[in-house]
Amino acid sequence: MERVLLFLSGLLLLLSCNREKVIEPIPYDNPEIPLNIPDGFPSLNAFVGENKPTKYGVELGEKLFHEKKLSGNNTISCASCHKQSSAFADNNVQAIGIYGRVGLRNTPPLQNLAFMKFFNWDGNILQLEKQPLVPIITHEEMNSSILEVIGKIRDDYEYKDLFKKAFGDENVTADGIYQSIAQYEYTLISANSKYDRIRRNEGDTFTESEARGYQVFQQKCMSCHSTELFTDQRFRNVGFPVNPSTEEAGRARVTGIPADLMSFRVPSLRNAEYTAPYGSFGQFPTLKSVLDYFDNGVLDADNLDPILKDNGNRIPLTEQEKEDIISFIKTLSDSTFVGK
Amino acid sequence: MKTQKSYLLFLVCSLALMSCSKNDDNPVANNITLHFNNTFKNTTIVLGDASSSTATVNTSAEGQVHHFSELKYVISNIRLIKADGSEIPYNINDLDQGATVVDHSKPQTLDYVLSNIPVGEYGQLKFGLGVRPELNTLDEVRFPDFYAAAGANDTQMHWEWGTGYRFTKIEGFYDTDHKEMSVHTGSTVEGTNGEPDTYTQGVDAYRDITLTLPSHAIVGEHAPRITINADFDKLLSGKTNTIILGTGNAKPSTHTAANMVLFVDNLGGNGSSDLSGMFSVGSVEN
Known part of the structure; x- marks a missing residue:
């Protein structure tokens, strides 16, 4: 009987040893990168808390963001369409991918995504990790x-090293790819435009045209392009030409x-100067052409936005007002963000 | 007393051996073949291009002629219900082992063999048209075989932008001038429909089908074959909706969630009063 007990306890001991083996200490110091939430910005998307950016997570994500091996023939990376110089959008009418294939819509800029509730033009993605x-x-x-x-990429030394540092295991995983790219994108925060510096009383001032533009903007644009993100993140039919x-x-x-x-989704106007053409499939080559369209009158639809319906399907603007609004929109350009 | 005990032990052992040898003759499990017969009313469909003279032409309740050039759908979440009410799930959480794409142009896909089904008499069959939301994520790592089968160039059952599977893909022609029609269905749902705590947006196009067998499928020495009729006449002339194809719904937006639910409810039932949609059991062969 005693022998049996001895054997049993020995077995239990072995089992418990096995269990402990599963837990591996993370050998690298991989500090969290705090997101500096600009004054007046809305709260973070709740999913950010489940995938907080870390030093190596972001480094891995940035490398993957520029990795052409993500495409079938190694020619297209995320950065092929999401160019930093264009606020992580591009200047094509519609996105152009592998073999020159043309996508359905205009490439959206990637900025302040950590604060967005919906991603893409139609908001089909609610969690950034699900987008890559x-x-x-x-x-x-x-x-x-x-x-x-x-x-x-699984046998690439640099990726194995970064996966080890970011996630504690050198195995390249799908979730690690999605999470690290999202971590990198969460860090793409743009809040250092002239407008922001004026708002923070850092010494800059609006020109006369910018100041007039801001006034008109508040009367005629801000119902939709509201908050410090310059979008209310709602979905509206504004009667633009249809894809x-x-x-x-x-x-x-x-x-x-x-x-x-x-x-x-109402697009943010931050860095709009860099993201022409405009509209869900690049209908408008310039900011001026967007404003001309609103002034001339938009397409009617049963579900046309009530604000437009109540104003005869248009936003009347004088040529001076258009010029001033564009001057104001250009104060939302963040040259450090686009690396210029 | 001791001899009695030994005698009993011997008896028990031989009984056990006997039951073992019996099992060799009568298997504990066997296959069930699900045969999918895709029809317009009672006629098995023949596919064809726009000007085909051999394609099966159907006429809807509203008098619209139409025929198909392509017809595919996903079956998953298969459950077999025994006569005593107990439910045998068939790899319901494993798309590689428990889901299939029925492609009318590939005869081998019209028979789906369920293996290792416990012996017994089965009176009911349940399955899903499409993929349950929790498995509908295009997770190639988890289910590489189903992902590959569904995504193959000639199958195209990935709905990339929604990172889910297409549940049905129908291409064809309607009216006498053969205008193109194209109906794709799939889910965009986030959370669970009808549960405000989890539901955020989108449409759940998965439909759970319940079919009562006209006679029991008896799994034992023989492997039963159940013929499931899928009557695509219901696409336009369903129990839930009568649809007239036109510029608003034949091609535009049927690739999208808008308008899609009308077709989904006709094909897979509305989830409440209609739990069979276009499906019925044609025969059970034991």
Whole structure:
């Protein structure tokens, strides 16, 4: 009997030893990178708290962001369309991916994403970690698959090293790829424009035209381009020319609600100077052409935004007002953010 | 007393051996084959291009002629219900082992073999048209085989922008001038529909189907074959909706969640009063 007990306790001891082996200490100091939340910005997207940027997570994410092996033929990286000099957008009408294939929509800029509740023109993504897979597998973007990507980079010394430092394990994983890219993107915060410096009383002042533009902006634009992000993050049909693709339904593509047809997320106006052309599929070459369109009158629709409906389907603007608004919008340009 | 005990032990042992040898003759498990018969009403569909003279032409309740050039759908979450009410789930959390793309142009996909089904009499069959939200993430790492099968160039059942699977993909032509029609369905739901605590946005296009078998499928020495009719006449002339194809819904926005639910409810039922949609059981062969 005693022998049996001895044997049993020995077995238990072995089992407990096995268990302890599973827990591995993280050998690298990988400090969290605090996100400096600019004054007046809305609160962080709740998912940021589940994937807080770290030193090596962001470093890995930045490397992956520029990695062309994410695409089937190693020609397209995230940065191919999301160029820093264009506030992480590009200047094509619609996105151009692998083999010159043209995507459905205009590339959105990547800025202040940590504060956004919805991603993409139609808000189909609510958690940034779920976005990187979309371009990787999309025919018109990178036309690859996550296992194909992992296969290409898993034996790369630099990636193994960064995965070890960021996540404590040198194995390249799908979740590690998604999380690190999101971590990098969370750090892309733009809040150092002339407008911001004036708001913070750092000595800058608006020119006369900018100041007039700000006044008109507050009367005629700020209902939608509100908050310090310069978007209310709502989905609106503003009667812009409609994308002829049968794939396009705007927000209704996600919700299935007819009232959301051809509604798009109000875009931020920060760094708009760098992101021409404008509109969900690049309908407008310049800021002036957008304002001209609003002034001339927009397309009617059952679900046209009530603000436009109440004003005869247009936003009347004088030529002087347009010029001033554009001057003001240019004060939202953050030259350090775009590296200029 | 001691001899009696030994005798009993011997008896028990031989009984055990006997039952073992019996099991060799009568297996503990066998296959069930699900055969999918895609029809317009009672006629098995023949696919064809716009000007095909051999394609099966259907006429909707509203008098619209139409035929298909492509017809695919995903079946998953298969459960078999025994006559006593107990439920045998078939790899319901494993898309590689428990889900399939039925592609009408590939005869081998019309038969889906469920392996290792416990012996017994089965009176009911449940399955999903599409993929449950929690598994509908295009997770290639977790389910590489199903991901590859669904994403193949000639299958195209990935819905990339929604990072989910297409649940049905129908291409075809309607009206006498053969205008193109194209119906794709899939889910965009975040959280659970009808649960305000979790639901944030989107449409759940997954539909759970319940079919009562006309006679029991008896799994034992023989492997039953159940023929499931999928009557695509219901696409336009369903129990829930009567649809007229036109510029607003035949091609534009049927790739999207807008308008899609009308088709989904016709094909897979509305989830409440109609739990079978276009599906019915044609026959059970034991």
